[in-house]
Amino acid sequence: MPGMAKSPVLTPRSEDFPRWYQELVGKAELAENGPVRGTMVIRPYGYAIWERMQQGMDARIKDAGAQNAYFPLLIPQSYMTKEAEHVEGFSPELAVVTHGGGKELEEPAVIRPTSETIINDHFSRWIQSYRDLPLLINQWANVVRWEMRPRLFLRTSEFLWQEGHTAHATYEEARDFAARIHRRVYEDFMTEVLAIDVVPGRKTARERFAGALNTLTLEAMMGDGKALQMGTSHELGQNFARAFGTRYLSREGGREYVWQTSWGSTTRMVGAMVMAHGDDDGLRLPPRLAPVQAVVLAVKGDEAVLAKVREVTDALRAAGIRAQADDRTDTPFGRRAVDWELKGVPVRIEIGPRDLEREPEHGGTAMLVRRVRGGKEPVRADALPGLLPDLLEEEQGLLLRQSRELRESRTSDVRTIEEAAEAATAGGWARIPWSVLGPEGEEKLAERSVTVRCLVAEDGTVPETDDAPGNLAVVARAY
Amino acid sequence: MPGMAKSPVLTPRSEDFPRWYQELVGKAELAENGPVRGTMVIRPYGYAIWERMQQGMDARIKDAGAQNAYFPLLIPQSYMTKEAEHVEGFSPELAVVTHGGGKELEEPAVIRPTSETIINDHFSRWIQSYRDLPLLINQWANVVRWEMRPRLFLRTSEFLWQEGHTAHATYEEARDFAARIHRRVYEDFMTEVLAIDVVPGRKTARERFAGALNTLTLEAMMGDGKALQMGTSHELGQNFARAFGTRYLSREGGREYVWQTSWGSTTRMVGAMVMAHGDDDGLRLPPRLAPVQAVVLAVKGDEAVLAKVREVTDALRAAGIRAQADDRTDTPFGRRAVDWELKGVPVRIEIGPRDLEREPEHGGTAMLVRRVRGGKEPVRADALPGLLPDLLEEEQGLLLRQSRELRESRTSDVRTIEEAAEAATAGGWARIPWSVLGPEGEEKLAERSVTVRCLVAEDGTVPETDDAPGNLAVVARAY
Numbered sequence: 037m038p039g040m041a042k043s044p045v046l047t048p049r050s051e052d053f054p055r056w057y058q059e060l061v062g063k064a065e066l067a068e069n070g071p072v073r074g075t076m077v078i079r080p081y082g083y084a085i086w087e088r089m090q091q092g093m094d095a096r097i098k099d100a101g102a103q104n105a106y107f108p109l110l111i112p113q114s115y116m117t118k119e120a121e122h123v124e125g126f127s128p129e130l131a132v133v134t135h136g137g138g139k140e141l142e143e144p145a146v147i148r149p150t151s152e153t154i155i156n157d158h159f160s161r162w163i164q165s166y167r168d169l170p171l172l173i174n175q176w177a178n179v180v181r182w183e184m185r186p187r188l189f190l191r192t193s194e195f196l197w198q199e200g201h202t203a204h205a206t207y208e209e210a211r212d213f214a215a216r217i218h219r220r221v222y223e224d225f226m227t228e229v230l231a232i233d234v235v236p237g238r239k240t241a242r243e244r245f246a247g248a249l250n251t252l253t254l255e256a257m258m259g260d261g262k263a264l265q266m267g268t269s270h271e272l273g274q275n276f277a278r279a280f281g282t283r284y285l286s287r288e289g290g291r292e293y294v295w296q297t298s299w300g301s302t303t304r305m306v307g308a309m310v311m312a313h314g315d316d317d318g319l320r321l322p323p324r325l326a327p328v329q330a331v332v333l334a335v336k337g338d339e340a341v342l343a344k345v346r347e348v349t350d351a352l353r354a355a356g357i358r359a360q361a362d363d364r365t366d367t368p369f370g371r372r373a374v375d376w377e378l379k380g381v382p383v384r385i386e387i388g389p390r391d392l393e394r395e396p397e398h399g400g401t402a403m404l405v406r407r408v409r410g411g412k413e414p415v416r417a418d419a420l421p422g423l424l425p426d427l428l429e430e431e432q433g434l435l436l437r438q439s440r441e442l443r444e445s446r447t448s449d450v451r452t453i454e455e456a457a458e459a460a461t462a463g464g465w466a467r468i469p470w471s472v473l474g475p476e477g478e479e480k481l482a483e484r485s486v487t488v489r490c491l492v493a494e495d496g497t498v499p500e501t502d503d504a505p506g507n508l509a510v511v512a513r514a515y
Numbered sequence: 516m517p518g519m520a521k522s523p524v525l526t527p528r529s530e531d532f533p534r535w536y537q538e539l540v541g542k543a544e545l546a547e548n549g550p551v552r553g554t555m556v557i558r559p560y561g562y563a564i565w566e567r568m569q570q571g572m573d574a575r576i577k578d579a580g581a582q583n584a585y586f587p588l589l590i591p592q593s594y595m596t597k598e599a600e601h602v603e604g605f606s607p608e609l610a611v612v613t614h615g616g617g618k619e620l621e622e623p624a625v626i627r628p629t630s631e632t633i634i635n636d637h638f639s640r641w642i643q644s645y646r647d648l649p650l651l652i653n654q655w656a657n658v659v660r661w662e663m664r665p666r667l668f669l670r671t672s673e674f675l676w677q678e679g680h681t682a683h684a685t686y687e688e689a690r691d692f693a694a695r696i697h698r699r700v701y702e703d704f705m706t707e708v709l710a711i712d713v714v715p716g717r718k719t720a721r722e723r724f725a726g727a728l729n730t731l732t733l734e735a736m737m738g739d740g741k742a743l744q745m746g747t748s749h750e751l752g753q754n755f756a757r758a759f760g761t762r763y764l765s766r767e768g769g770r771e772y773v774w775q776t777s778w779g780s781t782t783r784m785v786g787a788m789v790m791a792h793g794d795d796d797g798l799r800l801p802p803r804l805a806p807v808q809a810v811v812l813a814v815k816g817d818e819a820v821l822a823k824v825r826e827v828t829d830a831l832r833a834a835g836i837r838a839q840a841d842d843r844t845d846t847p848f849g850r851r852a853v854d855w856e857l858k859g860v861p862v863r864i865e866i867g868p869r870d871l872e873r874e875p876e877h878g879g880t881a882m883l884v885r886r887v888r889g890g891k892e893p894v895r896a897d898a899l900p901g902l903l904p905d906l907l908e909e910e911q912g913l914l915l916r917q918s919r920e921l922r923e924s925r926t927s928d929v930r931t932i933e934e935a936a937e938a939a940t941a942g943g944w945a946r947i948p949w950s951v952l953g954p955e956g957e958e959k960l961a962e963r964s965v966t967v968r969c970l971v972a973e974d975g976t977v978p979e980t981d982d983a984p985g986n987l988a989v990v991a992r993a994y
Binding site: 068070071072075076077078079080083084086087103104105106107108109110111112115127128129130131132133134135136137138145147154157158167173177178180182183184193194196364366367 | 584
């Protein structure tokens with residue numbers, strides 16, 4: 037209803053960001069809580085977003101040369117203790133199966149919190165010679181890490197993810213592969229498809245994966261200025277190889293331990309979509325990701341309108357656009373429009389009885405509404421299939437630009453630990469020389485719930501060591 | 516080595532079918548045992564087959580109107596007891612989580628053996644009015660049913676599957692949807708892609724899913740004459756709706772229980788591929804399913820040969836064929852050829868130094884080997900991209916024909932229970948009038964490990980009741 041003030045569907049972000057998030061996830065029908073504490077039901081619309089994330093990531097992972105496989109959900113409890121740092125990192129989060137098939141088990145099994153141990157157990161048998169290397173494996177799976185303060189998508193006791201595990205003949209090959217996943221799989225997908233201006237960097241010793249020599253990360257700024265870790269890629273060195281005895285016969289005839297990597301990204305990315313791009317009206321999906329790129333709404337339920345809605349939807353689909361018709365005219369039009377806004381569909385096309393009468397030589401008109409740029413404009417119906425591809429790409433670019441502008445405007449360069457803490461607690465990021473901060477400063481920040489998200493070089497590249505001259509620490513509060 | 520007798524790579528099927536199966540699954544690198552009893556590691560080649568099964572099924576499931584979603588792995592133990600038959604059916608197979616996050620849980624959780632209970636819990640909140648119906652949900656997930664006598668792919672404690680769950684306003688709609696999944700999703704995929712001549716039918720009361728009014732099934736004959744259930748589709752009636760209070764406001768203003776279906780198919784299908792099509796040399800994959808449709812082998816490692824192998828592979832890929840180059844010339848050629856045969860790749864193209872000299876105006880020659888029809892023939896290299904599409908379809912058709920011929924030749928029509936038992940124990944199927952067999956005869960057969968796989972009508976259609984006149988029982992030993 038033009039001119040009428042809408043009562044807000046969501047608590048405004050500025051008022052209560054966590055509440056806005058929770059309401060959006062519920063009302064956009066992305067997900068809801070499951071009955072066991074910390075578990076999550078991913079509803080069809082939320083799952084369609086995840087499916088498209090899987091497709092985009094899977095194609096890039098396969099391009100990098102990895103093959104998918106599947107390892108068991110259940111791991112003997114004793115496996116978890118084989119690599120010292122690993123057991124320490126995961127013990128408090130394990131779910132333990134003590135009974136199976138009506139009996140108490142001789143050895144309890146844990147539900148995988150990650151699959152390093154069980155995968156290395158098999159790698160140690162599959163890898164005999166240099167001919168078996170590199171071994172590049174990826175798995176799409178569910179994992180369980182018991183969560184005391186759960187939040188849908190962000191921290192759930194069970195989550196979905198991909199986890200990659202590779203073994204290489206040399207340190208350099210492993211390092212390069214971890215970097216390749218970091219930049220050409222994760223960063224490329226997150227900027228090109230998710231339209232999030234992620235920052236690539238390396239984790240400090242304190243923030244590294246349990247058992248890794250080096251962890252590469254991608255950090256994204258959310259709408260409230262906090263950080264969210266979007267994906268990590270680890271150099272595991274020879275730690276797991278030694279723990280599991282994974283050695284290969286080299287060309288020279290020696291028996292060498294392999295060098296390994298692991299890397300993962302999760303359903304957290306769906307939460308990141310919400311918090312990075314959402315506004316007070318709901319989600320805003322980047323068109324390359326959106327399961328529905330354009331929705332065609334029948335304003336009223338008369339036959340001619342419904343026929344036109346179907347015709348336009350078909351024409352858009354024929355033009356390769358993921359279009360959906362909304363002909364549920366027994367629900368008020370205004371409510372449906374608000375609902376599609378909530379769901380973040382990039383383009384809304386509204387067709388009512390009067391549209392059919394206008395410009396009949398062009399198949400009538402339609403009202404075009406763009407979720408990111410905003411504004412309503414009438415367009416000729418027959419022009420839509422030609423217009424939309426470019427228009428969707430414009431919306432895609434606009435979201436990425438807004439993501440970059442948000443991050444740049446809320447990141448400050450500081451020289452003292454106190455300034456860094458203030459910037460982060462005020463809802464932003466700070467960059468501080470690592471030579472100024474150092475591990476002790478990092479501990480001080482941690483007392484104020486501010487962490488080093490990553491180390492970056494001055495020129496924006498990823499440093500090869502923690503202490504490389506000129507390293508900057510990006511610090512923030514984080515999800 | 517032409518002319519030399521090969522020592523068999525596998526125990527012949529006629530000698531020991533179960534052993535042949537186990538060896539094939541291992542040597543073709545499809546899967547191996549995991550460390551927790553009954554669990555399975557699906558290796559990349561086995562998983563690539565499953566991925567292609569998922570794609571083919573998922574497209575058909577979406578065409579039927581269902582949307583994917585994801586429900587939690589962990590279910591409160593109390594949920595399992597809500598539907599009486601359901602709890603009885605699954606209790607002995609449950610894996611129970613008693614500890615999480617370092618503490619004993621207040622209520623133990625079970626790992627889903629199937630998701631009827633948890634999904635119905637959410638359906639009961641999502642469904643309010645007739646406008647919310649039909650609700651058509653599918654999930655790709657792992658489930659755990661503790662298995663005392665595990666066998667890779669066929670009976671594993673954890674397996675992968677899709678499970679569909681739907682709710683409808685009327686009995687007729689639910690019945691028709693269960694039938695649609697049965698025939699247009701499952702049967703279509705299994706005959707058209709898997710090239711298995713499945714028999715569609717209905718289960719007897721004894722063999723029905725725990726909590727279902729009617730179970731529709733697809734049964735396939737394996738190479739040893741035993742039966743394997745390939746997928747089932749259940750009419751659940753209002754049993755779960757009553758247990759979970761899932762009611763909707765009808766157009767007439769009444770509060771009605773919904774009518775439901777559920778349906779599933781699993782990684783068993785990979786085992787079925789092996790046992791239905793495999794021969795003494797290994798797997799034989801139908802081209803429409805095969806992750807690799809054509810492998811191009813370098814006989815020797817000289818540069819010109821390797822370049823030609825890459826060129827042919829690229830040309831085949833450009834023609835839309837899933838082709839892979841094998842240039843691992845530090846492994847003997849014979850061993851690689853045997854390996855591709857084991858893996859069931861439909862077409863093998865071998866290129867050696869002498870092939871480059873022949874018919875240079877056609878880019879040289881190659882040796883073409885077909886896995887199903889057999890025989891080796893030289894072909895011009897430049898003709899391959901044009902030849903292969905039809906040739907692959909021929910192989911596809913040949914496998915389906917062989918599957919049909921096997922089933923027909925080993926199915927006998929009998930009139931007595933004794934004859935039925937004999938036919939089944941001799942490694943075949945028997946058809947016997949259900950009016951002759953009946954539930955008592957069924958029990959007698961069960962004592963000899965022979966079961967009624969399904970009831971079919973005389974004209975091959977699926978009967979609407981167990982006792983429809985003319986119903987035939989298909990009886991067999993089964994996996």
